[in-house]
Amino acid sequence: MDKKEILKIVDHTLLGQASTWEEIKQILDDSIKYNAASACIPPSFVKRAKEYVGDKLAICTVIGFPNGYNTTAVKVFETEDAIKNGAQEIDMVINIGDLKDKNYDAILNEIKEIHRACNGKILKVIIETCLLTEEEKIKMCEIVTESGAEYIKTSTGFSTAGATFEDVELMNKYVGKNVKIKAAGGIASLEDAQKFMSLxxxxxxxxxxxxxxxxxxxxGY
Incomplete structure (x- = not known):
């Protein structure tokens, strides 16, 4: 597969707690140079990043990250603030405790509220697959499909494991046709990237x- 085809769907990411503006700026510059889909950065950098890149690059940020146990009101405020600051894509973390407790309506309603707060911008729902049973992963495919969110996403990259081929395969089987899949966490090679895309x-x-x-x-390769 052409490397350019892979780069076109990459959210070039830097979410480390100690990230500096100089490091973020490098991520932005490289994302533009290599035509990445977006740069995914911490919320505190969104406004500055948007001013820096203008219309050359989509800015993505994270909400309720990485644990997901913020209240819905806080996540909605975070989302509104990020959109106001120039974010064009939002990656939110679900409340995993609610999923374990089978509070499915609470999860669905939260995603819907955040999706409304996105005001037409792309929403990706992180379900943190490494912490879930297969039954819970399938349930989240159903909930995200019902919610209207644009993407379901495997992982934060900050928990016990990242994306697996098996999880993407499962998502592809159970998610609705209106929902796309984002694999994240531990994608370490072009071969991995190609495999995830093929699944x-x-x-x-x-x-x-x-x-x-x-x-x-x-x-010089």
Whole structure:
């Protein structure tokens, strides 16, 4: 597969707690240079990043991240603030405790509220697959499908594991046709990226793919 085809669906990501503006700026510059789908960065950098890139790049940020147990009101406020600051894509974390307790209506209503707060911008719902049973993953495919959100996303990259081929395969089987799949966390090679895409992922959250291609260019590959 053409590297450009992979890059087109990459959310080039930097979400570390100690991230600096200089590091974020490098992510933005590389995202533009390599035509990534977006740069996924912490909320505190969104306004500055949007002013820096203008219309050259979509800015993505995270809500209720990484644990998901903020109240719905807080997540909605975070979302509204991010959109006001220029975010065009929102990646939110569900309340995993609610899922374990089978409070399905609470999860559905929260996603719907956040989706409304997105005001037409893309919403990706992170379900943190490494903490879920297969039954819970299937249930979340149903809930996200019903919610109207644009994407279901495997992982934050901050828990016990990231995306797996099996999880993307399962999502592709159970999610509705209106919902796309984002694989994130631990995507470490172009081969991994291609495999996730072949299984149905239409977006990849990773910090490594752009770096790999950038490194290959530097070596003259």
């Amino acid at each position: 149905g992922a239409e977006r990849l959250g990773t910090s490594r793919i752009v770096k790999i291609i950038k490194g290959e260019e530097a070596k």
